Amino acid sequence: MQSEPTSTTRTLGDLLSPLAAQAEAALAQYLPEEASPEALTAGMQYCVEGGKRLRPALVYLAYNACGGGDDELAARCAAAIEMVHVYSLVHDDLPAMDDDALRRGRPTAHVKFGEAMAILIGDALLTRAMAAIAERGTASAALCVAELATGAGCSGMVAGQVADMELCEVADGLEGLESIHRRKTAALLVAALRMGALAAGASEAQLAALTTYGEKLGLAFQVFDDLLDVTASAAELGKTPGKDAAGGKQTMASLLGLDGAREFGERLTADAVAALAPLGGASEPLTLLAEYLTTRRN
Amino acid sequence: MQSEPTSTTRTLGDLLSPLAAQAEAALAQYLPEEASPEALTAGMQYCVEGGKRLRPALVYLAYNACGGGDDELAARCAAAIEMVHVYSLVHDDLPAMDDDALRRGRPTAHVKFGEAMAILIGDALLTRAMAAIAERGTASAALCVAELATGAGCSGMVAGQVADMELCEVADGLEGLESIHRRKTAALLVAALRMGALAAGASEAQLAALTTYGEKLGLAFQVFDDLLDVTASAAELGKTPGKDAAGGKQTMASLLGLDGAREFGERLTADAVAALAPLGGASEPLTLLAEYLTTRRN
Numbered sequence: 001m002q003s004e005p006t007s008t009t010r011t012l013g014d015l016l017s018p019l020a021a022q023a024e025a026a027l028a029q030y031l032p033e034e035a036s037p038e039a040l041t042a043g044m045q046y047c048v049e050g051g052k053r054l055r056p057a058l059v060y061l062a063y064n065a066c067g068g069g070d071d072e073l074a075a076r077c078a079a080a081i082e083m084v085h086v087y088s089l090v091h092d093d094l095p096a097m098d099d100d101a102l103r104r105g106r107p108t109a110h111v112k113f114g115e116a117m118a119i120l121i122g123d124a125l126l127t128r129a130m131a132a133i134a135e136r137g138t139a140s141a142a143l144c145v146a147e148l149a150t151g152a153g154c155s156g157m158v159a160g161q162v163a164d165m166e167l168c169e170v171a172d173g174l175e176g177l178e179s180i181h182r183r184k185t186a187a188l189l190v191a192a193l194r195m196g197a198l199a200a201g202a203s204e205a206q207l208a209a210l211t212t213y214g215e216k217l218g219l220a221f222q223v224f225d226d227l228l229d230v231t232a233s234a235a236e237l238g239k240t241p242g243k244d245a246a247g248g249k250q251t252m253a254s255l256l257g258l259d260g261a262r263e264f265g266e267r268l269t270a271d272a273v274a275a276l277a278p279l280g281g282a283s284e285p286l287t288l289l290a291e292y293l294t295t296r297r298n
Numbered sequence: 299m300q301s302e303p304t305s306t307t308r309t310l311g312d313l314l315s316p317l318a319a320q321a322e323a324a325l326a327q328y329l330p331e332e333a334s335p336e337a338l339t340a341g342m343q344y345c346v347e348g349g350k351r352l353r354p355a356l357v358y359l360a361y362n363a364c365g366g367g368d369d370e371l372a373a374r375c376a377a378a379i380e381m382v383h384v385y386s387l388v389h390d391d392l393p394a395m396d397d398d399a400l401r402r403g404r405p406t407a408h409v410k411f412g413e414a415m416a417i418l419i420g421d422a423l424l425t426r427a428m429a430a431i432a433e434r435g436t437a438s439a440a441l442c443v444a445e446l447a448t449g450a451g452c453s454g455m456v457a458g459q460v461a462d463m464e465l466c467e468v469a470d471g472l473e474g475l476e477s478i479h480r481r482k483t484a485a486l487l488v489a490a491l492r493m494g495a496l497a498a499g500a501s502e503a504q505l506a507a508l509t510t511y512g513e514k515l516g517l518a519f520q521v522f523d524d525l526l527d528v529t530a531s532a533a534e535l536g537k538t539p540g541k542d543a544a545g546g547k548q549t550m551a552s553l554l555g556l557d558g559a560r561e562f563g564e565r566l567t568a569d570a571v572a573a574l575a576p577l578g579g580a581s582e583p584l585t586l587l588a589e590y591l592t593t594r595r596n
Contacts, residue, residue, distance in 0.1 A: 035453035037466035091421060096413035115394035117465050123389060124452040130428045131447035134440045142432045142440040149429035154342065154422040155333035167415050168335035
């Protein structure tokens with residue numbers, strides 16, 4: 001007999017599926033450019049298929065938590081953050097980088113389309129993301145592009161990948177690993193949240209609360225990702241598990257042990273939730289989302 | 299005895315060197331992010347060194363031709379367009395793409411820093427370019443990001459590279475080659491000009507004139523580039539010459555012959571100059587620049 005889902009799980013499903021549907025609609029509207037070669041558009045679309053749409057959900061949830069405002073800008077930011085996330089996966093999977101063959105249960109871009117096309121698909125997704133927001137043509141759109149580019153760029157996500165690949169100096173132990181995760185994962189989650197807030201015309205206090213939430217959530221997300229890499233199967237993950245351990249790479253699990261890492265992740269999740277206090281009841285879905293992370297299996 | 303430079307050449311030098319100095323200052327100010335890893339910033343800076351700064355010059359000249367306005371936005375756009383141009387060179391030079399070892403007379407990024415770092419340097423330059431403009435925080439800044447991203451993206455420069463590498467369908471002969479150059483080269487020159495115009499609050503008529511100028515100039519530029527690839531030495535070019543012919547690739551020179559290609563380039567240059575008429579005398583430097591292209595040797 002199958003066990004009943006807990007009430008939290010059921011509520012979270014209710015919460016996330018309409019947001020994922022909104023994200024799909026936003027991607028369908030804002031990813032393609034009419035004059036783009038068919039083969040390039042098809043490659044971009046292949047790569048964005050099948051994600052959990054966590055980052056667009058953060059845009060929408062922050063937007064709603066701050067009372068809403070420019071729906072179209074929020075939708076453009078939701079599509080854009082997913083395109084930037086996917087571009088980073090496409091480039092990280094390249095032979096010169098992590099050399100991964102499997103992603104979301106399917107061949108990675110360079111396996112499917114060749115290495116040159118994979119590089120160009122990534123470039124096109126990153127560039128299209130910026131256009132999708134900027135075409136809104138407002139001062140708020142400019143601020144959203146700045147958030148996204150800062151989170152994704154040379155002091156954010158790209159810096160995190162540079163550090164992760166040991167192409168720059170990184171501190172030893174937990175401090176170094178945290179600084180990698182802060183840039184490689186958390187910076188983009190923070191950008192998602194802040195873009196949603198900016199589309200809603202949020203106050204500085206609201207922006208600050210969401211920034212702290214995103215930083216803690218990003219680290220927690222990565223801690224549980226490390227744990228899943230040790231404990232889950234390829235079928236559950238949709239990608240090759242155990243790669244970090246096989247590569248002799250430091251992870252939260254190798255530094256803190258499985259139990260220590262889980263406790264650390266749970267503390268970060270609690271900190272993330274606590275940071276939401278200034279937003280009041282409208283931020284409850286963000287609380288649910290953070291708590292979901294401690295139970296996810298893929 | 300050395301011959302005197304012609305009056306056009308002397309005037310053009312007078313025109314371009316202060317603009318190049320402005321571009322260097324803009325890059326120094328807007329390329330680095332404080333929290334970026336030193337190795338990444340250094341890599342980005344290595345790659346932007348030594349260019350002719352043609353695209354920033356187009357931003358400034360269009361800005362001036364339209365009467366000026368937001369100086370800071372123009373400077374940000376000038377830095378950004380050069381970063382986008384350089385990112386495209388870094389990625390195009392990769393082993394999976396054109397596999398070039400020499401650029402601007404020095405080792406290409408992947409030869410100097412390794413392939414992973416070269417991919418990431420390119421990603422960081424593209425992302426930083428968008429941030430540099432967007433941080434201005436105005437509606438005009440959003441429009442400039444949209445111009446840049448459209449010119450650089452999946453229906454512009456990236457599309458041109460996809461077509462150039464035969465990763466999508468391309469028409470035969472001159473039509474196909476023109477469509478490649480329009481996207482691979484002209485689209486970014488058009489973006490440079492339109493950003494400069496937008497920073498000056500230009501009218502639709504001014505934008506349209508500069509768009510036509512940029513399209514013709516971009517094709518002319520590529521025609522003369524093809525000619526130089528046949529006729530110039532590595533020392534003059536600062537990169538490996540004759541690669542197109544050796545690769546059996548169609549060029550304007552192979553399709554039209556050397557004389558035919560030169561005539562075609564000169565006609566395009568004349569068309570570019572004619573398009574400037576609505577801008578009046580303030581666009582004279584853009585005329586000089588177009589005419590310079592027919593005499594350049596590198």
